[in-house]
Amino acid sequence: MGVKRPWLTWLLLAGLVAVYAGARVFAGMEYLRIGLIVAGVAAVGAAKAMRAAYWRKASDDARSMETILFLCYAGAALALAGFLTACGLGVVLLGLEFEDSWSEQRFQRFFLTASSVLLVCSLLPALGAQWALAKGGHAGVLRVDALRVRQTAAGGLSVALAAVALTLIGYVAATFDRAADFTYNRTAMPGSSVREIVLSMDEPLRVALFFPDVHPIKDEVLVYVNELARITGRVVIEEYDRFHDPAGAEEYEARGDGMVYFRKGDAYERIVLGMDMEQARPQLRVLDSIVQGRLLLLNRERRTVYLTTGHGELNDPLAGEYPGSGPVPDPGEFGPGLLPLQGRRQFLGLLNYDIRDLGVGNGLAEAVPDDAAMLMILGPRRPFLEAEIDAVRDYLDRGGSLVLALETGTEFTMAGLRDHLGVDFDPAMVLDDQQGMSNDPRVLMTSRFSMHPAVTTPSRESIGQSVMMAGTGSFTQAEDVPGVQTEAIVESPLSSYADLNGNLAFDDDTEEQRNHFLAIAVERTDGAGAAGAEDERGMRALLYGDAEIFSDQWIGAGLNTVLIGDGLFWLHREENLAGEVISEEDVPVLHTRAENVLWFYTVIFGAPAVVLGLGLTIIYARRRQGRGAAEAEGS
CATH class of the missing domain: 3.40.50.880 (Class I glutamine amidotransferase (GATase) domain)
Known part of the structure; x- marks a missing residue:
């Protein structure tokens, strides 16, 4: 089928690559830079002109396919012009002057962004249409080929627009940096270090809680100390309401609610959590670390x-x-x-x-x-x-x-x-x-x-x-x-x-x-x-x-x-005291240089590839269903 002509698409791609290499890769080698840019522009222009000539000669379904390819080639050529303008060559050729460097930078950024968007939205549909043409070409099925080209080009355009949208969302998120706390509220559990400290004591550890009978902070602390008592068997838990148990409050010299005391013999250490859950939450997330410090003060x-x-x-x-x-x-x-x-x-x-x-x-x-x-x-x-x-x-x-x-x-x-x-x-x-x-x-x-x-x-x-x-x-x-x-x-x-x-x-x-x-x-x-x-x-x-x-x-x-x-x-x-300290505190996720490269290519190429693959799978499945129905009707 004459509409195929894949070499025109390869000529277009080669021209675009040559211009990019001349403008970016070999920018310091003047003669090679100019030669690559001129050759690339000529290749893109020739591909567009030849596609326009084939479009004029085509008719009916062939013309509809040539129209899609011509529009894609024209968009790629226009994107190339915007790219050259953004690189400074267009500013020189047009003789433009700017009041300051900021105005010139905004001008170049606009053309670079617009040309990149236009190139993606032109090149992906062109590649999709060319791939669809390569699957067709059978005699008497020109109408089916035209439908295939339109659907595949539309799928390529959808992927391109999705990529552009993700890029813009990423830019907006980076520019307007906002943070929201969606973390779960969870109290840390006893780690191996605290367990070993308790086991090394020469007498059981007494833990006294001064809270009202019913209080959410008390419940969170009880989860921790009950687990510590279970894994060590050397913790005695005492619960006090200082208004109902004045003797206990006097023994520990407790002057307020929301306190946890750790006692060994006559010595004790305390943690002040208070009665406000929002204020106590940061301490509860790192409670194991705080307890470790108090027990070390008490035990050594x-x-x-x-x-x-x-x-x-x-x-x-x-x-x-x-x-x-x-x-x-x-x-x-x-x-x-x-x-x-x-x-x-x-x-x-x-x-x-x-x-x-x-x-x-x-x-x-x-x-x-x-x-x-x-x-x-x-x-x-x-x-x-x-x-x-x-x-x-x-x-x-x-x-x-x-x-x-x-x-x-x-x-x-x-x-x-x-x-x-x-x-x-x-x-x-x-x-x-x-x-x-x-x-x-x-x-x-x-x-x-x-x-x-x-x-x-x-x-x-x-x-x-x-x-x-x-x-x-x-x-x-x-x-x-x-x-x-x-x-x-x-x-x-x-x-x-x-x-x-x-x-x-x-x-x-x-x-x-x-x-x-x-x-x-x-x-x-x-x-x-x-x-x-x-x-x-x-x-x-x-x-x-x-x-x-x-x-x-x-x-x-x-x-x-x-x-x-x-x-x-x-x-x-004291090697036996070394061990894990449990924390539920949020920590920043840090990536190495190699991990950042992996994430970059996964987001830039992996996500669009998944969307494209899913779309092609759906289209292929629909076509098989259509062929099966046509064969059933023919029989």
């Missing part, structure tokens, strides 16, 4: 954590004011509310730690205090003085616990601590083009954890969740340090690489894609420090290649909080 002694200062650490409020090397003045003049790392300080406070800063001004050059349950060095920018390094080494020799979180691009090195910790630090930033955040190539997401007790919870919850690090370095294990056991507890994906030249891109000639050690657990196994000091408890240390995970910005990202929490339990030989 108060411990002191020292955070070093004077070297540009994340917790040093004077780091930005003294950029030079060496120590800076002690930040004791800063009130608690002005100190950095408020989120981390609150987290440590919930774990019953007393947080103090330690610098040269208050004794770091002499010794780490004897009451230090843990020493934290978070993101030092400048090297320690030799006296400070000696104090840290002496603390480790005494069986101390150390958290050392480093940053890339600093002057701090592992030289003074290498022989005690048995690791080397590589300051080259570890990146991953597949598992990194699409909007920030420095952010690395990984769910590769070992079975070490310092990462008990992350290893259990790694399916669908990740630790997020921003600009992390990596470690290598030094095998020439005796008496130290090191184990990588967090590794980067196999597709990651060390950015040796700092260009934030993979260079296959100088860089290698492989796993890197992002966090290391260190434990002395010979019972003595490097200096020969004897201690039944060998030192323990956790080393992280990124200190940002301790910052307020990243503390709640992914599995960062449970990663650090489990690490602290391990440092203090």
